[in-house]
Amino acid sequence: MGHCILTVDDSSTMRQMITFTLKGANFEVVEAGDGVEALEVAKGKKLSLIITDVNMPRMDGITLVQRLRALPEFKFTPILVLTTESDASMKQKGKEAGATGWIVKPFSPEKLLDVVNKVI
Amino acid sequence: MSPLAVPLVHGRASKYLDRTFNRQAMKILPGEFYATTEDEVIVTVLGSCVAACLLDPIAMVGGMNHFMLPMKHGDRDPDVFFAARYGAAAMEYLINNLLHLGAQRDRLVAKAFGGGRVMRGISTDVGGQNADFVREFLRNEDIPIWGEDMGGPYPRKVYFFPHTGQVLVKRMETTHNDTVYHRELTYIQEVTGKPMSGDVELFT
Secondary structure: OOOEEEEEOOOHHHHHHHHHHHHHOOOEEEEEOOHHHHHHHHOOOOOOEEEEOOOOOOOOHHHHHHHHHOOHHHOOOOEEEEEOOOOHHHHHHHHHHOOOEEEEOOOOHHHHHHHHHHHO | OOOOOOOOEEOOOOEEEEOOOOEEEEEOOOOEEEEEOOOOEEEEEEOOOEEEEEEEOOOOEEEEEOEOOOOOOOOOHHHHHHHHHHHHHHHHHHHHHHHHOOOOHHHOEEEEEEOOOOOOOOOOOHHHHHHHHHHHHHHHOOOOEEEEEEOOOOOEEEEEEOOOOEEEEEEOOHHHOHHHHHHHHHHHHHHHHOOOOOOEEEOO
16 A cells, blocks of 8 residues: 655645655655644544644644654654754754654755655 | 755845945845844845845834745756755745744735846846746745836846835846856856755654
């Protein structure tokens, strides 16, 4: 069965680019525009990976990681943070929240797929 | 050090007192952006590069970026698409900084400038591509465009007042702007020649 990936970003341009990259590698992709929507979309889905931005309205990416980790079905699902934030303290927050990895934008499609294949 | 192979940096310390406008001025260069809550003026000179001036008029937070897309190696869809990655990141860096300073995403409005056809010896209309990208990005993100002055054969000097959203644009004589031309040529070689990606770290 194919892998389904949830990508969370408030920028629709960015979502399009991530989805384009992942679909090109035959992944199924579902999208959400912020943390709140991501929790709704994720509910009841079998996800192989979640990729989230940090700065988003309503619920940011770090809080989303914490909320997902508190749910039994997403306790061990890989979660990558894909963001313009490269600050060490922000990365540390992501790590403590339970993120699997941190990718700084702009992303290279090859590098993104490389990391995705590593963590799935 | 910038985390990127290609610099997209918050405006370096090049503030000066602008006597004409009697306030602090921040000059930004290609690949830089600057966001502020202060009643200052943000200044840049554009050839084929574009600058988006974004503003939350209620929070009185505004900022400007200055960038261009890497040159495409062909017209194949993936190439066209991925050239925009750098532009999208340049926009997001600015937007995120505005949000950190108290702006709200759904209140942002934009003005866009530059994208002139000023690169001699390059057959592609680099400026036109940059202008198209900015318009499409803003439309895609539902950020209203309050005003624009893009395209045409001239470089521009842009003054943006982030507290009011007012912009003054001076269209410059093409022949007198070798500095702009050379600065942009170096920049486009940088963004085109180097891999465009940030750091990756897997937590163990």
